[in-house]
Amino acid sequence: MKQSQLFTKTRKDVSAEEVSKNAQLLTRAGFIHRELAGVYSYLPLGLRVIEKIKQIIREELNTAGCQEIVMSALQGKEIWEKTERWSDEIVDNWFKTTLKNKTELGLAFTHEEPIANIMKNFVQSYKDLPFFAYQFQTKFRNELRAKSGIMRGREFIMKDLYSFHTTKEAHEEFYDKMKEVYMNIFRRLGLGENTYLTMSSGVPFSKYSYEFQTISDAGEDVILYDEEKRIAINKDDFSDDIFEDFGLKKDELNFKEAPSIEIGDIYSLGTKYSEALDLTYADAEGKGHPVFMGSYGIGVPRVMGTIVEVHHDENGMIWPAAVAPFQVHLISLNQNEKAEQLYKELTKAGVEVLYDDRDTRAGGKFADSDLIGIPLRVVMSKKTLEQDAVEIKQRGIDACDMIPLLSVTRDMIMDRLGL
Ligand code: ATP
Ligand code: MG
Numbered sequence: 001m002k003q004s005q006l007f008t009k010t011r012k013d014v015s016a017e018e019v020s021k022n023a024q025l026l027t028r029a030g031f032i033h034r035e036l037a038g039v040y041s042y043l044p045l046g047l048r049v050i051e052k053i054k055q056i057i058r059e060e061l062n063t064a065g066c067q068e069i070v071m072s073a074l075q076g077k078e079i080w081e082k083t084e085r086w087s088d089e090i091v092d093n094w095f096k097t098t099l100k101n102k103t104e105l106g107l108a109f110t111h112e113e114p115i116a117n118i119m120k121n122f123v124q125s126y127k128d129l130p131f132f133a134y135q136f137q138t139k140f141r142n143e144l145r146a147k148s149g150i151m152r153g154r155e156f157i158m159k160d161l162y163s164f165h166t167t168k169e170a171h172e173e174f175y176d177k178m179k180e181v182y183m184n185i186f187r188r189l190g191l192g193e194n195t196y197l198t199m200s201s202g203v204p205f206s207k208y209s210y211e212f213q214t215i216s217d218a219g220e221d222v223i224l225y226d227e228e229k230r231i232a233i234n235k236d237d238f239s240d241d242i243f244e245d246f247g248l249k250k251d252e253l254n255f256k257e258a259p260s261i262e263i264g265d266i267y268s269l270g271t272k273y274s275e276a277l278d279l280t281y282a283d284a285e286g287k288g289h290p291v292f293m294g295s296y297g298i299g300v301p302r303v304m305g306t307i308v309e310v311h312h313d314e315n316g317m318i319w320p321a322a323v324a325p326f327q328v329h330l331i332s333l334n335q336n337e338k339a340e341q342l343y344k345e346l347t348k349a350g351v352e353v354l355y356d357d358r359d360t361r362a363g364g365k366f367a368d369s370d371l372i373g374i375p376l377r378v379v380m381s382k383k384t385l386e387q388d389a390v391e392i393k394q395r396g397i398d399a400c401d402m403i404p405l406l407s408v409t410r411d412m413i414m415d416r417l418g419l
Helices: 021-028 044-063 078-082 112-119 168-188 240-245 272-277 300-310 336-348 362-372 382-386 410-417
Strands: 032-036 039-042 074-076 095-098 104-107 131-140 155-165 195-201 208-215 221-226 231-234 256-270 280-282 288-290 292-299 328-332 353-356 376-380 389-394 400-404
Touching: 021 032, 021 300, 039 044, 044 131, 044 155, 044 168, 044 300, 074 078, 078 112, 078 272, 112 155, 112 272, 112 292, 155 168, 155 300, 168 195, 168 208, 168 256, 168 292, 195 221, 195 256, 208 221, 208 231, 256 272, 256 300, 272 292, 292 300, 328 336, 328 362, 336 353, 336 376, 353 362, 376 382, 376 410, 382 389
Parallel strands: 195 231, 328 353, 328 376
Antiparallel strands: 032 039, 074 104, 095 104, 131 155, 155 292, 195 208, 208 256, 221 231, 221 256, 256 292, 280 288, 376 389, 389 400
């Protein structure tokens, strides 16, 4: 894309209300627009990142045999009354509204009830199980605090996956596999190093659940973590009995403490929802049993905000190549004729290029480029062209090289990006 055509512009300042680093940088770089506290719109550069995050999650879940759906945000109260989650006294973050005929509706904050209700149409016998369905869908939550930028939205895209098995044992095998699938996802998203599988408290059925916590000063949680064993405990849930429950020996782990961000979590739901909503299957003898369920969440904007919190410096964002809005930032310093040719060639070869063809000063172009944070910068100037070369620089690394123009190929770029 040509930067002269990008309608968003970078800016120097953001509103004083925006206290989080992620929202400050994303707003200054033109990735997002704040509608209200905790409510954001995604602009072209921001949307490209959101879509890349979704695609990585989608690929890993599809490989694990999951199927994509989309459920509605608007919800009638009947199914939620069956699980006792309609009442505002029990669930304090509902957004609710009414139809013109006074029927009460809610904007879903999660989807265990609707998906169990849908699956009643498709589950009769044990032969129909197991299966796994997920969605990327906008959740609404009347969050008390919204000070973490896009990491805690009142409206946000969640990836929520639900699993359906005949037995606890069959469920547990899948649940364990999802721990690995999640870590693969976070590794591909550039968060692998800082992210820990974290033991946490569960829902009524199972005493514990797992969270995926990324160490960052911007975190609202605190974990106790073992760097070598790659395991952590949410400080809120820390107790001597917890070790036994997870089959760990306390004195074999020496914990460090750090603030962290919960980017995902996985729950064993048992038969709580299937019993309440009558989602049952018949076994080989024709006897009925409730389906065993699990749920698995990842907050897509929370992941995006976390990537910014973990990967930035004083000049701006530093996107991991797999989620960067573009792979290459091609900067022309008054050399648009030659630069346009390279832009066209690379784009044709399938490289994602943001081409700064604007008629502005070099200093401004470099400052914008650092702020936006595209991983590879290619500069074409009079000086470089005298040597039939371009200057190439990786965001976040000081050194840059001159390389012959002819060697700027897709393969060379993908190699440098590690893609
Ligand atoms: P938290 O404890 O941070 O409020 P949660 O445990 O209530 O989160 P879940 O219902 O487990 O959240 O949601 C699944 C995932 O969705 C979380 O792991 C997190 O990544 C993300 N998430 C939750 N709330 C928000 C929010 N308000 N904005 C953005 N992402 C969110
Ligand atoms: Mg959670």
